[in-house]
Amino acid sequence: MTKKLFAILSVLIVGSMLLGACTTTTPTEPPVASEEPAAKIKVCQITDTGGIDDKSFNATAWKGITDAEDKLGIEGKYLESKEVADYEKNLNAFIEEKCDLIITVGFLIGDATKAAAEANPDIKFSIVDYNYDPAIPNVVGQIFNTDEAAFLAGYLAAGVSKTGVVGTFGGLPIPTVTIFMDGFYKGVAKYNEVKGTEVKVLGWDPATQTGLFSNSFDDQQKGSELAKSLMDEGADIIMPVAGPVGLGAAAAIKERGNAYLIGVDSDWALTSPEYADITLTSVMKLMDATTMQVIQSVVDGTFVGGDVVGTLANNGVALAPFHELESLVPAELAAEIEQLKADIIAGTITLK
Amino acid sequence: MSEQKNDLGQEILKEINQDQTTTEHVRKPFLGKAAIPLLAIVTGLIIGALMIAVTSQSVYAAFGESIGNGFATAFSEIGTAYKALFTGAIGDPIRMINAVKLGDAKEIRQAFNPFLESLVQSTPYIFAGLAVALGFKSGLFNIGVEGQLFIGAACATFVGYSITGLPAWIHMPLAFLAGALGGALWGFVPGFLKAKTGGHEVINTIMMNWIAFRLTEWLLSGPMTRPGSGGMPISPVIQKTAEIPQFFQSPIRFHLGFFIALAVAYLIWWLLFKTTWGLNLRIVGTNPRAARYAGLSTTKSIILAMSLSGALAGMAGAVQVLAVNRSMALGLSSGYGFDSIALALIGNSHPVGVVLASILFGTLRNGATRMMVVSSIPIDIVDVIQAIILMFVAAPAIIRSIYHLRKPKQEEQQIFLSGWGGQS
Numbered sequence: 001m002t003k004k005l006f007a008i009l010s011v012l013i014v015g016s017m018l019l020g021a022c023t024t025t026t027p028t029e030p031p032v033a034s035e036e037p038a039a040k041i042k043v044c045q046i047t048d049t050g051g052i053d054d055k056s057f058n059a060t061a062w063k064g065i066t067d068a069e070d071k072l073g074i075e076g077k078y079l080e081s082k083e084v085a086d087y088e089k090n091l092n093a094f095i096e097e098k099c100d101l102i103i104t105v106g107f108l109i110g111d112a113t114k115a116a117a118e119a120n121p122d123i124k125f126s127i128v129d130y131n132y133d134p135a136i137p138n139v140v141g142q143i144f145n146t147d148e149a150a151f152l153a154g155y156l157a158a159g160v161s162k163t164g165v166v167g168t169f170g171g172l173p174i175p176t177v178t179i180f181m182d183g184f185y186k187g188v189a190k191y192n193e194v195k196g197t198e199v200k201v202l203g204w205d206p207a208t209q210t211g212l213f214s215n216s217f218d219d220q221q222k223g224s225e226l227a228k229s230l231m232d233e234g235a236d237i238i239m240p241v242a243g244p245v246g247l248g249a250a251a252a253i254k255e256r257g258n259a260y261l262i263g264v265d266s267d268w269a270l271t272s273p274e275y276a277d278i279t280l281t282s283v284m285k286l287m288d289a290t291t292m293q294v295i296q297s298v299v300d301g302t303f304v305g306g307d308v309v310g311t312l313a314n315n316g317v318a319l320a321p322f323h324e325l326e327s328l329v330p331a332e333l334a335a336e337i338e339q340l341k342a343d344i345i346a347g348t349i350t351l352k
Numbered sequence: 353m354s355e356q357k358n359d360l361g362q363e364i365l366k367e368i369n370q371d372q373t374t375t376e377h378v379r380k381p382f383l384g385k386a387a388i389p390l391l392a393i394v395t396g397l398i399i400g401a402l403m404i405a406v407t408s409q410s411v412y413a414a415f416g417e418s419i420g421n422g423f424a425t426a427f428s429e430i431g432t433a434y435k436a437l438f439t440g441a442i443g444d445p446i447r448m449i450n451a452v453k454l455g456d457a458k459e460i461r462q463a464f465n466p467f468l469e470s471l472v473q474s475t476p477y478i479f480a481g482l483a484v485a486l487g488f489k490s491g492l493f494n495i496g497v498e499g500q501l502f503i504g505a506a507c508a509t510f511v512g513y514s515i516t517g518l519p520a521w522i523h524m525p526l527a528f529l530a531g532a533l534g535g536a537l538w539g540f541v542p543g544f545l546k547a548k549t550g551g552h553e554v555i556n557t558i559m560m561n562w563i564a565f566r567l568t569e570w571l572l573s574g575p576m577t578r579p580g581s582g583g584m585p586i587s588p589v590i591q592k593t594a595e596i597p598q599f600f601q602s603p604i605r606f607h608l609g610f611f612i613a614l615a616v617a618y619l620i621w622w623l624l625f626k627t628t629w630g631l632n633l634r635i636v637g638t639n640p641r642a643a644r645y646a647g648l649s650t651t652k653s654i655i656l657a658m659s660l661s662g663a664l665a666g667m668a669g670a671v672q673v674l675a676v677n678r679s680m681a682l683g684l685s686s687g688y689g690f691d692s693i694a695l696a697l698i699g700n701s702h703p704v705g706v707v708l709a710s711i712l713f714g715t716l717r718n719g720a721t722r723m724m725v726v727s728s729i730p731i732d733i734v735d736v737i738q739a740i741i742l743m744f745v746a747a748p749a750i751i752r753s754i755y756h757l758r759k760p761k762q763e764e765q766q767i768f769l770s771g772w773g774g775q776s
Contacts, residue, residue, distance in 0.1 A: 049683035077728070079724055079731075082731075084672075084677045085677055088603075089473075089718075089721060092602075093722065093725050108585075108681050115602075172573055174583045174584055215570070216569070
């Protein structure tokens, strides 16, 4: 038995040597060719545990990098993190790789990014959806004035609602979530002020900063329950600010068939086409735009640490098109929203 | 016999326990014992290579030009990938020598980091793998390691950040033991239910997992949240005194926890094979009816084994927090609790086997990062390799038939002797 085993093992070893020999004798053409026009700027992204195709922050930031590959001729790479301990490991791997700009995603990588940035002052970093106070000289924090787009969504919801009641709920009572709900509430209030109506907002009270929360970002059942209770209270437009939990809400709305949904982060009519027929619009956070902006600054040599703020003005936040539900939105209302957008950009309406 | 046929957990345990008893009394040559796992690893790497070639776009493009080109590209792709896997996991020898010659401290650290980082990655695997192995040895299938790990991490974190003013030589062990205790509690409950009410530990540990996940989520965004984080699911940073020390400066994360893991592995080996208690445990594990007939207390044995298994799992969580992350946040584990089932199987539930299997898994995972950076091969390919290895180890008949190995005679006798609770 052992003889046979050794025979097999030796064949395998010789085989693997041959394999190795092959790789060295045939000089790898494609990689060499691509490395020739050297000094391509390397932009490297580290995802959080959501992964690169999370249809959310990681995916959108990566889109910013691939856009930059096409337009600015940079080279993009990414590493996925499977757990917290991977953040530091992946940062080290990219520092080894001598990346020019390292982009991390999400507040959970905040500590590791800070440590790596302080230990490597000659490497540029950018972190999506997080910023440092005080700022670190070689880190750009990408944050978003989501309330600007949510304001427009609130105004739209108030205008489209037939019951005069709209609703929202969040994942966790954290600033990046409640800013949506604040903006939404203010948008509805603006509509009431202009039109003299009394459209009610359920699920959020900006005065006390309390409201309805799923306390989870992945429990779709909970999303469905919250949406149903909002509909029971008469809400016919609902904005769930809780990531995938919102899909549970979407399912509940579709089941009842007498309400509409406002998506968040990305354009849900595109990312979840099965709910396109109930998705009125989406409040989008476009980290691809802000990521692109940071990469541009590295290419131009104008990179400075601090914050990049995504706004309606620089397209870092936006209201998605109405797609299939365009017929629900009167032309007059659409025009008013365009005007409000212009006013916010111009600074004649402030949300703070 | 017929009713046991339906119980998958028992069937698996039966398989495992047979193998163990064979390996204990007769010392076979090293390769004989390790032949199946080693061949499984080789086979896993070969199939992984095929996957790399098959999933590579440039290989298809090259095959479009000519068959020769296609093979050349396929081989070079595989070569690049595995070279990166190797240098990422072990290090680049030439670079190490150059770094030492150069004498630049940071360069030396970077050159030697891959190998040490592999050990860092292996550490939680060792603890978690031992947890499952101990369960197997005592006839229990602990699927709750992941949950026990989370509770252990939460307890260690809490003790780590909330207590101040202790010297490091008290605080660090205290936090680590708090983790073990938390895990032990989470293992005790299903153990108690199994021993006293007969509630199946597979079901109960799975349920306990979910309780642990939601409980830690709530703790992290509620009572244990970091002040000023606005309720983000992240704990405060632990005190300096609670840290398990790292031996070198950045980027090397190699820490004392690895040696603690080895010491614990030795301790478990000693417990299992050198003490009466361990003997009782193994007898209960192999044949609870005979054990009861011989007057051994299965109740006590089951509860103790589950608690100890939970404690080991808790240590896995504690070591990650205290030595590597220094705080606890959402996404603590990449599934150590579930990978550890594989580790126990590959390691034949023997502490030495578990340690070796853990180092293998840690090394593969560490090398995968470099592989992804260099050749953009998704890290998932390593999961595939690990899964293939596991599959072949769990089903040794496949490996035996591929490599024409004969089935050891003794095993057949053992099937007769060590039916799991069913010899009549």
